[in-house]
Amino acid sequence: MPLTTRTRLILMLPALLLALGLGAYRYQANLNGLRADIAQTFHSRHELTQNYLTLLSTQVDAMQQLLLQRYRDDPPPLPALRALRPLADGQRWVLSGREDEQGASELSGTVTGLGDVPLASAVRRELNAALGLDVLFAPILRHNPQISWVYYTSASDFMYLAPKPPLDDFHYERAFLLKPFWQDALAEHNPQRRQIISSLYEDAGGKDLMITLSAPVYEQNRMLGVVSLDLGIELLRRLTSSGATHGETLLVDEHGKIVVRQGTFGLHEQYTLPPSAQPSWDSSAGVHWLGKPMLGGQLWLLHHISESQLHWLAVQQSGSTWLLIGLALLLYGVAWRLFFALRRMTRLMQTDPLTKTLNRRGFYNKAASIQALSTRQQGHLVLLLMDIDHFKAVNDTHGHAVGDQVLRQAAHYMLKSARPFDLIVRWGGEEFLVLMLLDDAESAASVAERMRQQAQRARFAERQQVTLSGGLVLVKEGESLDQAIRRADQLLYQAKQQGRNRIVSDLPTRATSDPQVQASAG
Numbered sequence: 001m002p003l004t005t006r007t008r009l010i011l012m013l014p015a016l017l018l019a020l021g022l023g024a025y026r027y028q029a030n031l032n033g034l035r036a037d038i039a040q041t042f043h044s045r046h047e048l049t050q051n052y053l054t055l056l057s058t059q060v061d062a063m064q065q066l067l068l069q070r071y072r073d074d075p076p077p078l079p080a081l082r083a084l085r086p087l088a089d090g091q092r093w094v095l096s097g098r099e100d101e102q103g104a105s106e107l108s109g110t111v112t113g114l115g116d117v118p119l120a121s122a123v124r125r126e127l128n129a130a131l132g133l134d135v136l137f138a139p140i141l142r143h144n145p146q147i148s149w150v151y152y153t154s155a156s157d158f159m160y161l162a163p164k165p166p167l168d169d170f171h172y173e174r175a176f177l178l179k180p181f182w183q184d185a186l187a188e189h190n191p192q193r194r195q196i197i198s199s200l201y202e203d204a205g206g207k208d209l210m211i212t213l214s215a216p217v218y219e220q221n222r223m224l225g226v227v228s229l230d231l232g233i234e235l236l237r238r239l240t241s242s243g244a245t246h247g248e249t250l251l252v253d254e255h256g257k258i259v260v261r262q263g264t265f266g267l268h269e270q271y272t273l274p275p276s277a278q279p280s281w282d283s284s285a286g287v288h289w290l291g292k293p294m295l296g297g298q299l300w301l302l303h304h305i306s307e308s309q310l311h312w313l314a315v316q317q318s319g320s321t322w323l324l325i326g327l328a329l330l331l332y333g334v335a336w337r338l339f340f341a342l343r344r345m346t347r348l349m350q351t352d353p354l355t356k357t358l359n360r361r362g363f364y365n366k367a368a369s370i371q372a373l374s375t376r377q378q379g380h381l382v383l384l385l386m387d388i389d390h391f392k393a394v395n396d397t398h399g400h401a402v403g404d405q406v407l408r409q410a411a412h413y414m415l416k417s418a419r420p421f422d423l424i425v426r427w428g429g430e431e432f433l434v435l436m437l438l439d440d441a442e443s444a445a446s447v448a449e450r451m452r453q454q455a456q457r458a459r460f461a462e463r464q465q466v467t468l469s470g471g472l473v474l475v476k477e478g479e480s481l482d483q484a485i486r487r488a489d490q491l492l493y494q495a496k497q498q499g500r501n502r503i504v505s506d507l508p509t510r511a512t513s514d515p516q517v518q519a520s521a522g
């Protein structure tokens with residue numbers, strides 16, 4: 001049996017669903033791939049940044065250890081100490097190191113302090129220890145262009161700062177001790193005596209944005225001072241953006257304040273740190289986050305990408321698949337629309353607009369399948385041709401509109417009482433054809449009469465009912481429908497002749513027991 005358009009369209013559905021499933025699978029695979037790529041780049045950024053910061057942290061450690069060792073060992077005074085000179089105000093002193101014939105200085109930095117000269121022996125001992133840091137200061141500055149300053153700040157009111165400050169009037173003052181590098185190092189803020197990393201700040205000397213790594217130096221329970229290095233963030237910026245990936249990586253401190261970000265940002269912008277130190281995708285407010293701590297949680301590397309960007313990227317990567325699926329869906333939708341439009345048009349073409357019954361085209365179109373069904377089921381095809389009696393008079397007396405109304409009503413009642421395989425056709429002006437498939441021919445007369453009675457429920461004025469006359473035939477084997485209709489038409493003519501309001505039939509006598517259905521005389 002050939003497939004109908006509708007069946008074909010329905011059969012196409014699983015294929016479309018499969019294509020959709022494949023598209024969704026590819027999309028999910030792309031999404032996972034993107035996440036994995038981003039995570040991989042993020043991890044390598046984390047490793048690079050952490051290694052760099054660990055290196056710096058080791059240098060701060062070394063400064064701290066060297067100073068403490070020298071303080072404890074109290075070695076002989078360094079020759080540089082001889083260059084210490086008081087300033088004119090008698091309140092301050094400075095030690096800048098002598099220069100040799102080539103102009104090279106004994107020290108890489110300058111010590112400035114407050115108080116009387118000569119220094120008290122304890123201060124002199126600490127200063128001698130601090131000057132020993134020069135063996136570290138010089139190489140640290142030489143090998144790390146990102147480090148702007150290295151220095152030791154003493155609780156005994158002096159500071160050894162390298163390289164030498166460019167301003168002649170730079171001098172240690174107590175106000176320095178109010179800055180975070182000192183305050184955060186104090187026991188009340190840092191009981192574990194750990195290294196600390198400051199928030200981001202703008203360098204007073206105009207050297208970009210900076211952070212400071214510091215470590216307090218304790219002798220027993222007394223804080224001697226703090227060793228520090230100031231770090232420009234340019235290299236951190238490059239490390240945290242190494243490798244290409246989607247989204248943005250940023251470095252924040254333990255309070256979530258930004259330390260490094262690619263674009264411009266406010267110094268006080270703050271982020272919420274992830275709940276867990278395990279890097280995992282954490283999605284909140286439409287943004288995917290990755291977070292991983294470093295330096296014992298003092299810094300965090302974060303990565304964020306908006307969910308919509310991630311999904312869009314995944315869609316783009318499977319763009320061709322989605323384009324094809326989209327196209328297929330579009331075509332499928334268009335095919336269904338066309339199918340319904342065609343079905344509607346076919347129905348309109350085969351329907352009588354006034355009565356909504358079939359017209360002749362509709363009848364011939366459908367009759368073939370009923371004939372086939374009749375042959376298959378060995379049923380009986382019965383044809384009833386009916387005509388409204390004196391319809392002209394209805395029109396003439398009550399007007400054409402009432403005549404139309406009568407036709408509509410008669411059709412409506414017939415359609416209502418028809419069974420699924422019955423065909424009700426408007427054959428001519430006020431003429432209706434009914435084709436019925438019956439299991440037994442003997443019931444034909446009563447079924448036909450019932451149909452006639454239904455049609456007669458049509459009213460044309462208050463309580464005024466129409467009557468119909470009909471010709472009823474059994475379609476003979478090998479007879480065409482047109483031949484049968486011609487026979488029915490002749491019987492209808494007889495019914496009119498015999499006084500109307502009846503059916504004349506050529507069925508066997510037993511079937512015409514209904515008083516309104518009479519067997520044909522001829």
Ligand SMILES: Nc1nc2c(ncn2[C@@H]2O[C@H](COP(=O)(O)OP(=O)(O)OP(=O)(O)O)[C@@H](O)[C@H]2O)c(=O)[nH]1
Nearest residue numbers: 387388389390391392393395400401403404429430
């Ligand atoms: N209102 C209306 N009248 C129609 C329509 N089609 C045909 N007619 C009218 O139906 C009438 C049929 O008249 P006749 O063929 O003389 O038949 P009759 O008056 O019913 O008389 P008998 O058939 O002999 O009982 C004509 O007046 C047609 O104009 C229609 O669509 N609407």
